[in-house]
Amino acid sequence: MNNRRRETLTYLLHNIVRYTVYFIFIMMSLQTLHFHIGTLLAGAGIAGLAIGFGAQNIIKDLFSGFFILFEDQYAVGDYVTINGQTGTIKQIGIRLTQLQIWTGEMVSIPNGLIEQVTNYSRTNSLAVIDVGVNYATDLRQALDILNQIMMEEKETNADIVGAVNVLGVQALEASDILLRVTAECNPTTQYSVRRMVYLKIKEAFDAAGIDIPVPQQVVEIKNPEAFTVSHS
Template sequence: MSLSTTVTLPFLTLPGADAVASPCASDDGISCDLAWRWTQNQTAAELATVLIGRPLAILVLVLGGLLVRWLAGRLIDRMVDRIAAGPLNERRQVRARTMGSLIKSIVTTVIVFVVLLMIISEVGYPIGPIIASAGVVGVAIGFGAQSLVKDYLSGMFMIFEDQYGVGDSVDLGTVVGAVEAVGLRVTRLRDVHGTVWYVRNGEILRVGNQSQNWARTVLDVGVAWNSDLDAVRASLRAVAHELWEDSAYAGVVLEEPEVWGVEALTGETVTMRVTLKTSPGEQSRVARAMRERIKARFDLDGIEMPAPARAATPAAGTRPAGPPPTS
């Protein structure tokens, strides 16, 4: 003996509704059941499924995917803000935001893929063969687009290894500039002339980053051959020390500057080298300030800088050296 319990809703049940078996399948949705109960017409039930049920289900899936994406984005932003607000240096804060952007891209891709599969399943197509064929197509695309796969893999490793981030001043071999955006496929830089460069991550073989931890300003100062090198060294050391103690450069010049001494001897010039350890990205600013102060100090101490070589000009009324003109 079997027991069955049937729950009926008066406002959904019409007289004679159970006289004919419902044509609605279990996956046709409530719109088919309602249309059948109200009209007892199979065509109306099928049209309700096609015109109302499935579009409504697709709309719900799309809205659900957008909601999940929004919630995931809020969660990722909250985690990134919590990390950035912690006792970390600015470099790690930039890295946290870059990682947050990468995670958002991955989450968005996964959500879009899942929602598309659910929509295809809702329309009535089996997703098993689609997934299998997608695997085959993916392998074919992988062989045909190896450079694209290389770009993505290189971009992921560069982001995870923190080789550079947004705002860093880098030398990528083919271009030098400030990083404006780091993506999985390309990196966008802007050089000193304002030109925007897009560099494929897979083509980056080396990275010179001038914005990590600390930087160094290296100045080569030329003086006349007959200059007193002890006086030159004292002047350079005094200028560098004044900059080191200047409150406007507190936290910019990190250590006591050093005068390394004679770097080169060429022609009529003796080249002296001065180095200053600076904050990342501040080396150019420090170099410009040092040049201005060195010029003023040399003028004050009477230290001569070598004059640029000039081409000899013939005296008035004389003919330049060379073969005589032909008549």
């Protein structure tokens, strides 16, 4: 059993033990107060039929939680998107899944309401780095610089575990030429890899005199006299 699976089952077992202790505590408290527990449990079977109709959602949550664990859809520590919410799984209970989004908030999602799960922690991720250059740029020089940066980054960055590729010209935009490189990374590390590569590209392009263009717009003024400012 791997660590992620072990930690998930630990949280689940803690959840089950807690509910069991609560139930035993309530029963013992009632017995201490001289309630007839046997009569209460017998009556609970009849009342349970009525309550069951109003507890369908809870039962659905329990069954959904069981299948999530049985199918190993995600585990504690996985980085996932559930019903449009993206974050790290902090706890999987028998009824709720707790998700912490990147800004720190905790989101509790009933297991029965989980419709779609995207798990980013199971396979390697791909860092896609796009950078624009001027139309006057020597593209072969720019691509050679990108290739050198990616080769050096692969040797020094432990998060890059697969191939790095300089794909070349990705698109001819209105104000620049878009170049693209990719790197296969450990799960969920593509963002940190991209940030570091962008930093090194900016430094290398500055040293080589390669400009990264900014969007420009030409405005034609048909009547310049209308913009003349008179001074009194």
